[in-house]
Amino acid sequence: MALPGYYHTLAPFRESFQTGTPILTYHKLGPRPFGVRLKGLYVSEKLFAQQLAELRAAGFITPPFAEMIQPATSAVPRIALTFDDGFSNVLRHGLAPLTRYQFRAIQFLVADLLGKTNEWDARSGEAREALMDASQIRDWLAAGHEIGSHTLTHPHLTRLSPNVAREEIFASKKKLEDLFGRPVEHFCYPYGDYNEAVRELVAEAGYRTACTTVSGVNLPTENPLELKRHTARYQSLSLKNLWSRLRLRP
Ligand SMILES: [Zn+2]
Secondary structure, three states: OOOOOOEOOOHHHOOHHHOOEOEEEEOEEOOOOOOOOOHHHEEOHHHHHHHHHHHHHOOOEOOOHHHHHOOOOOOOOEOEEEEEEOEHHHHHHHHHHHHHOOOOEEEEEOHHHOOOEOHHHHOOOOOOOEEOOHHHHHHHHHOOOEEEEOOOOOOOHHHOOHHHHHHHHHHHHHHHHHHHOOOOOEEEOHHHOOOHHHHHHHHHHOOOEEEOOOOOOEOOOOOOOOEOOEEEOOOOHHHHHHHHHHHHOO
16 A cells, blocks of 8 residues: 655554654644745644654654664664754754653754754745754753754755765764764755765765655665655645545445
8 A cells, every 4th residue: 555645643654664664754843934835844743742642652662863773672663753954943842742752853953054044945935943053952962862964054965066065964973073072973865865976975974874855664674874764744635635535445
């Protein structure tokens, strides 16, 4: 059976999540400000909490992100919760539900824009949102969560010269490590844009994993620098129709 394009609720994914390790992608949590273009990338605190409650009830745990690429040592189902871009609304609306359901999450940060806004989005007319500053990131880490790199400035990496791409990948790692005093071992390709040369740079920089925007669960044979994810977002109206039609099918 074909899976929905986006993750909204566990039911349609239950079977697929048993065949490999799932990773969910979130961007923003909480109310949508006026004028937002990509509305589906906001998930309300209520829906987020519902999704966590459902995963908790189904027995899922969230080990440290580095363990996602290691073979399972028990039958307990694993899942990873990832947040792209480092928006401060994730701290504001996500921390309490994550604590309540005892889940760990990782935020991929744009290292040159901490405490600033999503400038890369604003160029396409998207509403501005605050990105976590260093002290908010320390709060996030103190709560037991993780961080990774999402480059310095959120470019399309394959469109850059090799030297500039190298700088985005290497310098963001160093900058975050210097600021927060811990290794930064996980990377996320902005826009899911990468090729073999970019992946090689990510490997050379010493990252252990890298997330893409390719949909699917991760098998033990997966290249850890090409992890698949499912985007969590609101269910679109057309998707809702589709599922109600499927349920009505004899
Ligand atoms: Zn991003």
